[in-house]
Amino acid sequence: MRPLVLAALVALASAPASVSAEPIAAPEPEPRPLGLDIRRAQLPNGLRVVLAVDPTSPTVAVDVVYDVGARNEVPGRSGFAHLFEHMMFQGSSRVPRGEHFRLVTAHGGTLNGTTSSDRTNYFELLPRSELPLALWLEADRMKSLDISQSNFENQRQVVKEEYRMRIENRPYAPANIELQATVFEGHFPYSHATIGTMADLDSASLDWVRAFHNSYYAPNNAVLAIAGDIDPDETLRLVRQIFGDAKPVANVPKYPGGTVPEQTAERQRTVNDPHAKLPAVFYGWAAPASRQREHYALELAAMALGDGESSRLYRKLVREQSQALEVDVSLWGHRGPDMFEIDVKLAASGSLARVQSVVEEEIDSLARNGPTPAELTKLRQRIKHGFLFGLQSNYARAQQLAEFELYWGDATLLRSELGHYLTVSADDIRRAVASTLTKARRSRIEVRPRTEGAVQ
Amino acid sequence: MKSVFLFTALLTACGATPVASSGPPRVTIPVAPSASVADPGPPPSLASKEALFPKVARRVLPNGLEVAVVEAHALPIVQVRLFVRAGMGYGGPALASLTAQLLKDGGTRSMKNTELVERIERLGATLSVQTGLDSTVLGLGITKEHLSEAIAILAEMVRSPRFEETELDKLKARATDEAEDSARSDGSWTATRVLFHELYQSTSPYAVYDASPADIRKVTGKTVRTFHRRFYVPKNTTLVVAGDTTLDLAADVAVHSFGTWAGGNAPVREAVPLVASKGRRVVIAHRPQSAQSDVFAVGTVPQRDTPDWPAIRVATQVLGGGPASRLFMDVREKRSLAYQTRASLIELAQGPQPVVAYAGTRTAKTAEALDGLLENLERMVTAAPSEDELATARRYLVDVFAIRMETVGAIADMVVTESTLGLGDGYWDRYRAKLRTVDAKAVGEVSRAMFRPTLIVVAGDADVIGTSLTRFGVVTVVDPEHEFRLVRTLPAAAAAR
Structure with missing residues (x-):
């Protein structure tokens, strides 16, 4: 299972970065518990x-x-x-x-x-x-x-x-x-x-x-x-x-931008994979860019579905029903249009129809009811945990700060990032799932493994 | 983030120890001919700071459980490792890993199977269960206010497991799927399994790497319970706590949760004899339609506590420890034969240890890549490393430890390694001091013994590469998808090298 990648931390950067001029700006009050100076x-x-x-x-x-x-x-x-x-x-x-x-x-x-x-x-x-x-x-x-x-x-x-x-x-x-x-x-x-x-x-x-x-x-x-x-x-x-003597470039080519054409019907593909032993199914939905309110809600939805062994899909598909070997739910974390993805590698005795049914049931449940209060408390605790443990190394801090500066124009926004997650409500999650994870917007890839002795 | 493509694999280090920037002499920085005299290169280094490995404080409870604590108070977090000296081949194949997984999946007397994980995840933590070659480690990171609760959960897991048959059956089915999946999809896994099978006699706990479906089938509720009684005893277990805590606090918590835990003596370790070498062997783990071959050239070095270990480590670094090494510069950067190529040591608690030169190469170039590995191994024997190569390897090995010690979890893992391998407290600093004294003569001596591979293992498409490898010796082809059974043997070519 893919661990939470320290919050997606990215969204569409249409505005130019605004950074302070020299000299170095005075440090802001030290936040707790991250202590980012x-x-x-x-x-x-x-x-x-x-x-x-x-x-x-x-x-x-x-x-x-x-x-x-x-x-x-x-x-x-x-x-x-x-x-x-x-x-x-x-x-x-x-x-x-x-x-x-x-x-x-x-x-x-x-x-x-x-x-x-x-x-x-x-x-x-x-x-x-x-x-x-x-x-x-x-x-x-x-x-x-x-x-x-x-x-x-x-x-x-x-x-x-x-x-x-x-x-x-x-x-x-x-x-x-x-x-x-x-x-x-x-x-x-x-x-x-x-x-x-x-x-x-x-x-x-x-x-x-x-x-x-x-x-x-x-x-x-x-x-x-x-x-x-x-x-x-x-x-x-x-x-x-x-x-200091590095020369700037006058006309850095602009990223052309653009949007993902709205999808109105499910897309299905099949991949024959000679190196796969077990069947798998991958689902994907186009999602808003990172750091938009809906994106934070979708990140929590992804955690409810697939973060940890007590998550909804892992518990049902792997632990209780033995339908799957692995379940992975995540967003890619793009600064531009993003993707919500659910990957399920089936057990040898698993049924694709049964897996699909459970995935759809849990999405429907979140879209109707949102997470339970206990579930939301757990998600918030795990988000806090992720921030605290995920920013320990120098490289982790440097990379996150650089991306915040580059994508959003201000590295210090990282200090308030945790707060965005903690203010997401159960209703935010419910609405984000209902509007994003629909069948019409879904893409589905089925992986067919090589059968014994077959040459593809 | 998944669509990130690493350019070079992050360098691997064996063990880890603090940095000493004041150690070896600086390496000369060359300046390209085009650079002007007025621009001599980078500004001078800044002041360095010595970084010793933090003190490990230990206390042994009356029942024999050892508590090891490293204090690090920068953040209000704690990393816990409960490790049992029970590796993947101990007591029989598949037993250690399935027992450990069942501790997590099977529930305890007071908690049903899913309740245990739910309680841990409500704390924000994730419980990891890992069985290595010499130990099983239950690990989790938590904020310090949850230390007592987390250790209480761990204690209940190891002391009062349910070991329900239905959960064991589910686990065995999952483990079987995973083993069959790895046998087809993971060339490195199949090659490593062959490596251990070919290198160590069948009576050795190292003869089995991970588990096959047949290994898993043999495990029963009874064998799991027997294994648990034998290995999960206080005298065979250490509780490591690193982070924002103290020895007194951690020991109090341990006494509360583990104080009444009883059990026998730690099991005596089994011997690890090697298979007698009869010249070089080539084994292909057949992987139909493989786009690349995973090529391993395998030798051995003496037991981990040999005084030659620092020299062995420097020699391995010179050969294949990262982007300044010979393998990287030759097999990758000169010959374009691989994206990943390296040399590494597999560290074990006892007996001879494998040393592996590796390249992942396209199928058509398998023999050529093996030539590249063997030529570089031979050059380690015949051409002593230059002073610059030695200085580079020493400085890297000495200083990189501080970078690896930036997280509390890494520090906890280093304490586990230190204990598992029987190295003793203070080892990392002693080791670093010895690394600084390694010279060309010492590297030359160990190289002559360790870089003469007697075993070649290749995971790849035997139908395509089999004949081309007969010039390296007799080729045995095995089928990982059918319990590694023998498929065929190809005689060595007349001009086998």
Whole structure:
């Protein structure tokens, strides 16, 4: 069962980010019990900076989040934002190929980068003393990439291996891609998988890499979040020194936006999966963007249905009736249009009709009555718990704050985020389920496993 | 968030210990030729702080139950781990994991099966039940005001289980589905199961990794109860509490909930003899239509308490511990053969320990990827690591612990590891000090012994890759979907390496 991903934390960012000018704004009163000491600033070149001071551990997380992801891709170029992310580790003007990995490791740290529909991030986790190194490495590749055709071909092959690992060799992954395509049909930005297709990866060219970097990888299209055992004044001095000469881009391509066409009848698809042993059924509904009131209510509805072994669907389908092996209910957490998803992997003796009946009964029950008072109390307790435990590490804080700054224009909104969940009422949940999780708006993917000996 | 694609797998560390930024010397930072003289590179490092592993305070109750406490007061939270020295092969296949799951699913004398989970989840927590190779851990994180209630629930689970047959039957059906599912869908799981089966003699508790449907069928209510009586005794159990608490408080709570718990002595551990090696063996766990092969090249290292462990750990790091390692830079970044490639140690409480070089590669390149792994293993034997490689590995291993210790749960898990492996309190700091002294000579000596793999395991499509692997030795093909039965044997090619 997928644990609650620290509240979806995202919604449609139509308004430009408004951040404070230098110097660093005075810290706001310390909230309880999270104790987030957040400072914000912006450099003249547009780079937004978020600092979170916490001396608990002598470590620091440096996280640069760029406002570009798979949703910025166009048909024929799916997967390119992610492929480009790989190229960011292939060398920059002062850091030869391979040195980024070696330098961070050699100074006691780890690093990574991730791409989603909504953004791309790069981070280093290091002892506090090595903060300057992380900033220098990130600034260097923001300012200039050193790429070659051979490096590009190498990374294209590596990404294709990643595709095989994550999609072609993994059961149920193709069905999940099919669900995404079906729910967001007619809205390309969110209807395609971040990793793209093999055909699009094959057609990508080196020229695109340079153009992509020139278009999106600029200080005025990024947020730099630093969390951990830092001195905020010293840190901002270093940020100015190291990132200050990064040149802004005048015309960062605007995300085209758009909406998901309204669905008026159920869509059904079947996926034959050679690596699946058990049948499964995936349901999806288009949902409002994150951080809208209805979205908070839907998140609580997802928890009522599938968070924990005492949740409605898990208890009935897995524990009581032995119809299923796994139940997973979640929202994806997009800043743009989102998806509400229910995945059920059936038991060998399970019945698809019975599973569907239970899923529909529980949705209907929530749509008619909402959660019980005891259930709502439990959901609120688990939300509080999720916030408290989910923001312990430097990286978790840096990433959440960066996304709040990038998507919603103010990292400090994270402080009041828990309150949005705690004010959701049973009636809010009832109404959100009734309006969103209807049969007419539903997409349904059935996974058929390979039968013994069959070749598909 | 599901549509996030990690670029490199986060680095794995064995164990974990605090950071010492003042440890090994700094590594030279090269500057590309194009950089100007006036721009020499990153600003100097800032002041470092020593970070020792927090003190573990222990108290043994009169009945033999050990209470271990780590105080961390930054947040009002507590992580609890009740761990029993009962690994997945202890006492017979599938018993440890099914017994542990039944503690959760089967209810207690005062709580029906679903009530127990409901009570825990009302606290905001999620109860995890995990059976590893040497221990079973019941874990949950809670806010500190619920510590007493949470431990009372755990105590009732392990002391007064119902072990209802109907719930056991449901659990066995689910476990069977999971085992059959893994046998088809998870190449890494099948390869790991073959690894342990091939490496350890059948009498060893490590001969069985996880469980097959046949293993599960043999479990009965009677064998579960017998297992529970034997292993779930205070003298074989430790309660770890980390977070916003004190030893006195946690011990008081433990006395209240566990003080009258009685039981026999801790079971004597069984021996773990290896299967005698008769040259290199290749085993393919057949996975029809596999798009990739999971390739494991397996050797062994001495028992976990060997004084050579720091050198063994540094050697493994140089070979395949993250993106600065030889495997990553060669098999992935140079040869484009894999997205994931690494070297790792599987740590066990006793006996020889497996060391694995791994690559996940497209089916057509399986033999080529195995060549890549073996060539890098051989180079570890013939070419000593450079000073830069050693400094990089040492610094990483010494300093990364502080990053891994950022959460209270990670600290609690490190105490469990320390106890399960019998390392003793203060181990992580002693280990870190020893890592700093590891030199090329020590790494060279351990490399010559540990990087000569005698076992190759590949999870992949045997119909496509079988013949190509005969140049590495005799190939045995097994079928994971039918209890790993032998399918066929292919003789080694004349020019087998």
